[in-house]
Amino acid sequence: MPAHRTPAGSARDRILETAFRLFYAHGPRGVGVDTVIAESGVAKATLYKHFPRKDDLVLAYLDRVDQAWFGALRAAARDAGDEPRDQLVGMFDALASACRRDGYHGCAFINTAAESPAGGPVHARTVEHKTVVRAWVTELARQAGAADPELLARQLTLLLDGGLAGGVLDGDPVIADAARRSARTLVDAALR
Amino acid sequence: MPAHRTPAGSARDRILETAFRLFYAHGPRGVGVDTVIAESGVAKATLYKHFPRKDDLVLAYLDRVDQAWFGALRAAARDAGDEPRDQLVGMFDALASACRRDGYHGCAFINTAAESPAGGPVHARTVEHKTVVRAWVTELARQAGAADPELLARQLTLLLDGGLAGGVLDGDPVIADAARRSARTLVDAALR
């Protein structure tokens, strides 16, 4: 697995990077395999060797999104200090950052799920992602001493989803601000 | 404009009804014009006479969704009593009802916007819809005596969006319940 390397990273990396950029901007369905090939400077056979079906590439894309978003969420929480109750609010800074980022288009999972068949692997992966994030928030809520950690986590992830969903239209930072204030209110009420 | 009538309603109505059903279930992009034609029992030329482009049909579909959803929201608010502060919470019953409805797939606007090009008419219509709903909520918040009606409206519509967005995956009523509780907490805090 070492060596080989073409110009910028391995072929696989170039494919994934290009797919990430194009899929997020136009949605997986809005991007043809030929476009990914052209923009990543890769041969068609190479792409189909690494990802036998387009769906495989889409799932790999979602895994990347999962890593990036969940990572940003945890980093934002960590930066908010040591108190779990502050971290629960601080994670919304990740939403604010995302809104301000150029080319922001909302939640990649929701966007992709919206254009994928109902029982398919994309939906399964999306549910998994949402479940993992909510479990993490639940643990944080438990550490903070919430009476009903599951409920608080559900409420906060609901806010996150709402903020992300609205992002498909515009990345108005006002949305992130409203979400953060809501989170503060809900956390305070839950820990009263 | 009277008479004519084929089996069930005018051709236009049949087209719209079929498009509504199919578009909501699979997303406009996942449904070919030929499918709409086959299932509505209409001639291709007839469809293209009423809706010269597929986009026109998609926009008409969104208008229908707007009427239905906004109507359900207002009805739920009305059913919650005469007090604006109760109506602000009561409108979340529309979300609960939607979650329980068979074939529920989340917010048609967000789902459609997710698969449409960024600057296009679909996005414009979606923004318009969200703006109208939020304006209505803002007025309700003002009547309830909120210090910052715009903020409260933003927070509540954020919850609505979050609840709807999650619906793409599953229509878990727990989500609607969490949203309703959040709304109660936020409204109480804003009117303290």
Add this chain to the structure above:
DNA sequence: GCGGCAGCAGACGGAACTGTCTGTAGAATT
């Protein structure tokens, strides 16, 4: 009775997309 209108039926062209296949080049291993 007749012209126009609304609609049905289906063929057609052109484009886009997915996935397969053939052939070639360069680097690493043996």
Add this chain to the structure above:
DNA sequence: AATTCTACAGACAGTTCCGTCTGCTGCCGC
């Protein structure tokens, strides 16, 4: 030096989908 692996380049078939176009039918108002 020969083989093998990875990758490039591009043709190709098969499907799907949008939008147009040509006939044909039945109902209305004039």
